[in-house]
Amino acid sequence: DSLDLHNITTVETAPGNIINARYLNLDNFDLSNELCFELHRVFLFYSKDRDVSSGHLLIQAIETFFEFLEKYNQSQTDTLKIKSLAMVGSEVFRIYLRHCQKNELNINIPAKLKAALIGYAKHTRLIPIPSLPNVNFILSPGLIFSNDQLKA
Numbered sequence: 001d002s003l004d005l006h007n008i009t010t011v012e013t014a015p016g017n018i019i020n021a022r023y024l025n026l027d028n029f030d031l032s033n034e035l036c037f038e039l040h041r042v043f044l045f046y047s048k049d050r051d052v053s054s055g056h057l058l059i060q061a062i063e064t065f066f067e068f069l070e071k072y073n074q075s076q077t078d079t080l081k082i083k084s085l086a087m088v089g090s091e092v093f094r095i096y097l098r099h100c101q102k103n104e105l106n107i108n109i110p111a112k113l114k115a116a117l118i119g120y121a122k123h124t125r126l127i128p129i130p131s132l133p134n135v136n137f138i139l140s141p142g143l144i145f146s147n148d149q150l151k152a
Contacts, residue, residue, distance in 0.1 A: 005040065006031045011047040011055060019047060019055040023062045028070060038085045038127065039066065045124060046116040054112070061113035068099045085117065085127045093132045111135040 009021050031037050039062050047055035073081040114132050121129040
């Protein structure tokens with residue numbers, strides 16, 4: 001019997017705390033969708049070996065990234081829409097970083113997502129290891145600034 005990840009909605013973290021996959025309650029977050037299912041697998045894989053705060057931060061990162069991708073995909077042609085994590089590359093992640101900055105999100109949110117995606121890719125080999133840009137400097141609490149903005 002194989003494990004059906006669609007039915008798993010919580011993770012027990014390394015210290016033994018239970019975290020609910022809150023993002024499953026987002027509008028349009030559907031585990032029959034490849035991207036949503038992959039994000040869910042990242043959470044299940046990454047959070048089990050981390051502390052509670054790390055798991056909660058990843059939930060927040062998945063929520064903000066999913067909401068960002070929904071808006072991003074609305075302005076893309078079908079061939080450019082992000083339908084799986086394998087399609088998330090440097091350019092899309094840079095746009096996500098700008099989204100985080102614009103919305104004054106804590107830099108730890110995209111940093112946690114990046115760490116989780118790379119860790120998941122390296123350890124499971126279910127997606128290619130993404131080449132993502134650095135999550136750069138905090139110049140003000142909660143704000144993200146890229147090298148390009150610092151040069152301006």
